[in-house]
Amino acid sequence: MKKKNDPEVIPNDSRFISPVLIHPTAKIGQNCLIGPYVTIGPNCVIEDGVRIRRTTLLSEVTVRKNSWIDSSIIGWESVIGRWCRVEGVSVLGRDVVISDELYVNGGVILDHKSIDASIYDPTTVL
Numbered sequence: 001m002k003k004k005n006d007p008e009v010i011p012n013d014s015r016f017i018s019p020v021l022i023h024p025t026a027k028i029g030q031n032c033l034i035g036p037y038v039t040i041g042p043n044c045v046i047e048d049g050v051r052i053r054r055t056t057l058l059s060e061v062t063v064r065k066n067s068w069i070d071s072s073i074i075g076w077e078s079v080i081g082r083w084c085r086v087e088g089v090s091v092l093g094r095d096v097v098i099s100d101e102l103y104v105n106g107g108v109i110l111d112h113k114s115i116d117a118s119i120y121d122p123t124t125v126l
Helices: none
Strands: 020-022 038-040 051-053 055-057 068-070 085-087 103-105
Touching (some): 051 055
Parallel strands (some): 020 038, 068 085, 085 103
């Protein structure tokens, strides 16, 4: 029996490539492409033009316009700025803020950090 706040498997919709799980409280903007293998947690906000694949967004994550996220885990209450590219098995902790127009490749970013410069080296831990 499905409960009120259980994640939903999205039916055929051109914005989604299965499998995708999206919590009913998440908000998805226009012109996004999400999937495959994406999980979006409670109260997430995905703005217009975002591309997400092979990624988990934990609760209350905000992804600003036109960003790309691939093969990553984005921690609770984190914010990905506009026109960012996060990939290469990046892992962000709780309350991480990535400024606009940055590239993060395989970064491991601990809780409560603000990132103002791109991370090119996949062995970087901040």
